Amino acid sequence: MIADFGFGVIVVAFLLALFSVGAAVYGALAKSYRWAESARRAMLLTFPLVAIASFTLIYLLATGHYELEYVYSVTSDSMPLYLKITALWGGQAGSLLFWSWLMSAFASAVTLRRWERDREFLPWVIVVSSVTLAFFLALTIFFENPFARWWQTASGEVAAMFRPTGAIPLSPSGGQGLNPLLRHPGMIIHPPMLYLGFVSFVIPYAFAMAALITGRTDDRWIRITRRWTLVAWLFLSLGLVLGARWAYDVLGWGGYWGWDPVEIAAFMPWLTGTAFLHSVMIQEKRGMLKQWNMLLIILTYDLVIFGTFLTRSGVLSSVHAFAKSAIGPLFFAFIGLTLVSSVSLLVYRWNDLKAEIEMKSMLSREALFLLNNLFFMGVLIVCFWGVIFPLISELVTNQKVTVGPPFYERATAPLFGALMLLMGIAPLSAWGHSTFKTLGRAVWKPALVAALAVVAIFAAGIHNAVALIGFGLVALVIFVTLYEFWRGAMARHRRTGENFVTALWRLAGRNRRRYGGYLIHISMVLMAIGILGMQVFQTETQGTIPQGGSLALAGYTVTFDSVAQFDTTGGRNVTRAVVSVYKGDQYLGDLYPRRDYYYESGQPMTIPGVRSTLADDLYVILVDWQPISAVGATFKVYHNPLVNWLWIGSLVFIFGTLVAAWPEKEEVKS
Amino acid sequence: MRTKTFLLIPFFFLLLGIFLVPTVTVVAQQPTPSDDEVNAIARQLYCPVCENTPLDVCPTQACAQWRDLIRQMLAEGKSADEIKQYFVENYGARVLSEPPRTGLNWLVYILPPVAFLAGAYILYRAFRSWRALDKQASTQEGSEVPPAGDEYVARLEEELRKRK
Numbered sequence: 001m002i003a004d005f006g007f008g009v010i011v012v013a014f015l016l017a018l019f020s021v022g023a024a025v026y027g028a029l030a031k032s033y034r035w036a037e038s039a040r041r042a043m044l045l046t047f048p049l050v051a052i053a054s055f056t057l058i059y060l061l062a063t064g065h066y067e068l069e070y071v072y073s074v075t076s077d078s079m080p081l082y083l084k085i086t087a088l089w090g091g092q093a094g095s096l097l098f099w100s101w102l103m104s105a106f107a108s109a110v111t112l113r114r115w116e117r118d119r120e121f122l123p124w125v126i127v128v129s130s131v132t133l134a135f136f137l138a139l140t141i142f143f144e145n146p147f148a149r150w151w152q153t154a155s156g157e158v159a160a161m162f163r164p165t166g167a168i169p170l171s172p173s174g175g176q177g178l179n180p181l182l183r184h185p186g187m188i189i190h191p192p193m194l195y196l197g198f199v200s201f202v203i204p205y206a207f208a209m210a211a212l213i214t215g216r217t218d219d220r221w222i223r224i225t226r227r228w229t230l231v232a233w234l235f236l237s238l239g240l241v242l243g244a245r246w247a248y249d250v251l252g253w254g255g256y257w258g259w260d261p262v263e264i265a266a267f268m269p270w271l272t273g274t275a276f277l278h279s280v281m282i283q284e285k286r287g288m289l290k291q292w293n294m295l296l297i298i299l300t301y302d303l304v305i306f307g308t309f310l311t312r313s314g315v316l317s318s319v320h321a322f323a324k325s326a327i328g329p330l331f332f333a334f335i336g337l338t339l340v341s342s343v344s345l346l347v348y349r350w351n352d353l354k355a356e357i358e359m360k361s362m363l364s365r366e367a368l369f370l371l372n373n374l375f376f377m378g379v380l381i382v383c384f385w386g387v388i389f390p391l392i393s394e395l396v397t398n399q400k401v402t403v404g405p406p407f408y409e410r411a412t413a414p415l416f417g418a419l420m421l422l423m424g425i426a427p428l429s430a431w432g433h434s435t436f437k438t439l440g441r442a443v444w445k446p447a448l449v450a451a452l453a454v455v456a457i458f459a460a461g462i463h464n465a466v467a468l469i470g471f472g473l474v475a476l477v478i479f480v481t482l483y484e485f486w487r488g489a490m491a492r493h494r495r496t497g498e499n500f501v502t503a504l505w506r507l508a509g510r511n512r513r514r515y516g517g518y519l520i521h522i523s524m525v526l527m528a529i530g531i532l533g534m535q536v537f538q539t540e541t542q543g544t545i546p547q548g549g550s551l552a553l554a555g556y557t558v559t560f561d562s563v564a565q566f567d568t569t570g571g572r573n574v575t576r577a578v579v580s581v582y583k584g585d586q587y588l589g590d591l592y593p594r595r596d597y598y599y600e601s602g603q604p605m606t607i608p609g610v611r612s613t614l615a616d617d618l619y620v621i622l623v624d625w626q627p628i629s630a631v632g633a634t635f636k637v638y639h640n641p642l643v644n645w646l647w648i649g650s651l652v653f654i655f656g657t658l659v660a661a662w663p664e665k666e667e668v669k670s
Numbered sequence: 671m672r673t674k675t676f677l678l679i680p681f682f683f684l685l686l687g688i689f690l691v692p693t694v695t696v697v698a699q700q701p702t703p704s705d706d707e708v709n710a711i712a713r714q715l716y717c718p719v720c721e722n723t724p725l726d727v728c729p730t731q732a733c734a735q736w737r738d739l740i741r742q743m744l745a746e747g748k749s750a751d752e753i754k755q756y757f758v759e760n761y762g763a764r765v766l767s768e769p770p771r772t773g774l775n776w777l778v779y780i781l782p783p784v785a786f787l788a789g790a791y792i793l794y795r796a797f798r799s800w801r802a803l804d805k806q807a808s809t810q811e812g813s814e815v816p817p818a819g820d821e822y823v824a825r826l827e828e829e830l831r832k833r834k
Contacts, residue, residue, distance in 0.1 A: 401770075
């Protein structure tokens, strides 16, 4: 009964979304304000309705209604309440409903803004948002219904919303429970962040389409959506970082990024989104690259849909999985349809989007931004091709292949290096006109300090070429950025007589976008330090040792003290080892690597014991232990140098993005 | 002389046997390959059953057995390439971390650099055409002198003046 109510509410929301599409199109074509307003109100209504449906599902999850297939598959009695609630996005059907909920929230929020200066955009923004929402609600209603219940039929158990002929309802006494890998704080927050990022990128796309349809091809749509884009980018980035942290904490393989297709699917819209954030500045400052910006936001939107689809469906594992998936072909049809219609619109407006002025210098800021876009597109091509190629191979040759980390790392490393070099140079080049002489005059000081840093690193005993190049680029970006802060603050200090700190504070406060951007650059290179540390210097060892035995790695000694096995809450059996960590003769503390076994799902989980410092992580995994074994236990120990700079960089990144997205006083006044 | 040589032959084989037997025994009694030696090869292989999981970190029982198989093959004196080849023959090319460089698989390596170079070329052509247009415009309007001095500071101060 409650499930029927939830389903009914989704159906009403779906019909309202369809109505708002029709009303908005009619309102725009007939120039009827009343119809556009009606569409807006219908759009606004979808949010509370999808919220009610989502809360209904949360209630069913929390109260153990295992007669519903979705509740049965993602919850169990032994799960704590917070996990039952977050199981809303623990499976595909619930994720799609959750996505729709967020989409309706963002679409409603955008329709609540003041539209006086750009009323012609309103109906078309509603159309794009509502079409996207209607698509996801349709998937929920017709294919991935979280309210479908179990029925016993003559041919076996089936899940359906309505009673099949002759079927009797089934009520299992318990559920399968959430996949143990998803029972982690990182995984609880990671999907909402990722989805928020995905969903909020729909808004700039909707404005871009509105601009193309109405023919208002100035940079108004970019100015309106600048903050939306930054917020979308922030959420998407946070989603990626939280996913990396979850992998590091839970997957027990000593790393944070495995170039898995699902990870790459979330990374691809980030790549185009980042390129977009840079290239829109060229349009705002110079009136150029209007066509390219349109293309970037179209790509980002379709990669968002592609990413949403992949992160839960897993259909890229094989052609057969794709063919079996009910929603796979629909997603691809939707992506194809939106891509073709958006690009057609772009082609239709191509001449209207021509640049107002042309590029003057290959060393100007805009030229370097364009190069930055080229490198981001290069990474995108590598990622997209690597993800899609196993399907092509299986389709053509019937041979399954794996495209793994060696391919991606080899192909993307030079591109990321080039991006870092640009991050170091571009902030010092001027808009419009820049020559080798003017750029060289600006760059030589920080470049010299960066070169000295490389010499110091070399003298300290690091002779690996990749590390030296990488750390050299990191140093260049850091010194250039600090130099920019210093130059700006000094210029203000000279002009106003303010002391340096006040001058710096007020300068950054008056151009938050610019200085927030610089903080983001700093955060990126801090992350790069962590990535370089892991890529170049990570070491590992594995061994089976008796109690009192030791493993040695990178100057550390790990001694196996004891192991215990016990049942605990949440239907888990825990095998927990105690190991002592020494550096030389100095005792540093105990670590507790463990293996959790979940009775309900029959799945094991490896939780490492980690000792973290700014210099490195010692990451210990309990690989194996048998109660009857006299040999001892098997441990794997990773030494992960500098990895914590990755997480520190993430925090700086959040701060930098908030600074960049914070409204400036001038804009508030206007 | 010939008889002596004939008598020497069994003696030679006896000597050979004396030298060979301990050698064979030494091979058979080699210490079991370490976990690190096994993982060095397992890291280059993917679990034939799970999706996108390297063999050295896969927690399943099946993968533990495959790692034992690698250990056994190493103990038998097989090289890393021979072990990898064994896995490919038995479980297909998907166990390799990259597609083998044969036939259609070349596309995975060729297409990204070709696409990137094509993009770079398009960008280069666009730059050239923009600069040509710019020169044309400059000739018509009179040459524009680039700003002298520290343009950055001038620009920043101008901005500050406007906002004051």
